[in-house]
Amino acid sequence: MxxxxxxxxxxxxxxxxxxxxxxxxxxxxxxxxxxxxxxxxxxxxxxxxxxxxxxxxxxxxxxxxxxxxxxxxxxxxxxxxxxxxxxxxxxxKLPQNSCVAVVGSRRCSDYGRRTAFRVAKFLSESGICVVSGLAYGIDSSAHKGALAGKGKTVAVLGSGVDVIHPRGNRELAKRIVEEGGALVSEFPLGTLPSKETFPRRNRIVSGLSHAVVVVEARERSGANITVSYALEQGRTVFAVPGNVDSPFSRGTNRLLKEGAIPLLSPEDIFEELPFLKRRTRREIPGKFKELYQLLLSEPMTFDKLAELSGMEITELSMLLVEMEMEGIIRRDGSVYTVC
Structure with missing residues (x-):
């Protein structure tokens, strides 16, 4: 092999x-x-x-x-x-840091564009990779905000990575790659975008992310498909409240009515998910350092930690329990993440 x-x-x-x-x-x-x-x-x-x-x-x-x-x-x-x-x-390059998706409708208001840009810039400046879909509207503003924050952003495409859609975002796609981010797709090279490929890519947008922020969405927006996947995957869903008279906010306001977490400020993300907050330097006991360094690179499952560390199962289990108890790491399902 x-x-x-x-x-x-x-x-x-x-x-x-x-x-x-x-x-x-x-x-x-x-x-x-x-x-x-x-x-x-x-x-x-x-x-x-x-x-x-x-x-x-x-x-x-x-x-x-x-x-x-x-x-x-x-x-x-x-x-x-x-x-x-x-x-x-x-x-x-695939991101090694934690990710949050920022999504919404193609057709949106200036308020929606400004908010997407501000949320993404805040996340980027805080060391979080911003995931979105490269579409016009909210997606584009999210990618631009992440780049303005000097961080990484990932665009998940509903086409092959060599087929940039919409064409008007070719320069944005180029910047994403040049500034250390990535264009990602599950579709073979040369695949054109279609009504079938866009919904499928949305599960990857949420799947890469710890949380999904819906900035602005119409009642029948594709962002709602991303939310459905996010809930199925156990991801946290935030929605930005909007004008009750605006058609651009009907989808987000409905999400709030159904239980999404209101995002009144970008800082709300860290209040709800404090493990995402950029970590200050701390003294890590020597026995934990190897596992800590592995988990700093990306969240990992127990099996992956066992494989990369070469530790015995019993020893690894005990160390992970101790690290959890000391607040150094947390477990999210079967995935371990640095606090």
Whole structure:
């Protein structure tokens, strides 16, 4: 088994109809590697492998990285969702810090644009990566705010990463990559945006993020699809209150009525989720330092920590419990995060 073999087979499986992220993870769990699983289950991939080889060549020419679900570089939070993408196409660099999604309608008010920019800039200045969808309106303002805050931002596309949509945001997409962020997609190179691809990408927007902030949304906005995924994934949902007479705020006001957390100030995010707040330097006891450094890079599951640290299960369990008790880390489901 080689990393290239695992990548090639993962890419081939992503092309296979009826084979999704859950099936992939079950194969990985049962056999320990994708190559072994494909061999033991006798999965026929002749045509898909040919397609995968061509795709790898295209990606190499374009400077696009393809990250398989079995890779340590695959975002831990995204791996936990119901149907994680088997592969992620990445132009730029995947974030290593915590993420919050800032989303809303394409058609929005000046109030919505200003608020999205301000919230994203605050998060960016606080060391949080801002995730959005590169659409006109709220999404664009969120990406611009994150860049103004000198931080990272990720645009999740409903197309291939080489097909920038809308075309008017090509320069914005270029800036996102140049300033250390990324364009991300689960769709093969050359895929055009469609009514089917946009809703699918929304689960990745929320899946990458600890929380979703809906700034402004109409009653039937696509942002509501992101909220549905966020709730399914156990993410915290914030909504910015709007004018009750404004059609741009009907969706967000309805979310508030249904239980979303009102966002009256960007600081409200940290009040609700204090573990996201930028950490001040603290003295970490020597026995915790290895695990602490690993978790500083990104949130991780127990299995991933065991693999990267090489510790015995019993020792690792005891150290993690101690770190939780001392407030150094917290556990969110099966994922550990630095406080």
């Amino acid at each position: 080689t990393l290239m073999e695992e990548l090639l087979l993962s890419l081939a499986l992503s092309f296979k109809k009826g084979f999704g992220g859950r099936s992939y993870l079950k194969l990985l769990e049962k056999f320990g590697s994708i190559s072994e699983g494909v061999k033991e289950e006798a999965i026929e991939l002749d045509e898909e492998l040919k397609e995968a080889e061509k795709e790898l060549l295209k990606a190499e020419k374009l400077g696009v990285e393809i990250v398989p679900l079995c890779s340590d570089r695959y975002p831990s939070l995204l791996k936990e969702i119901q149907q994680p993408p088997i592969v992620l196409y990445v132009a730029g």
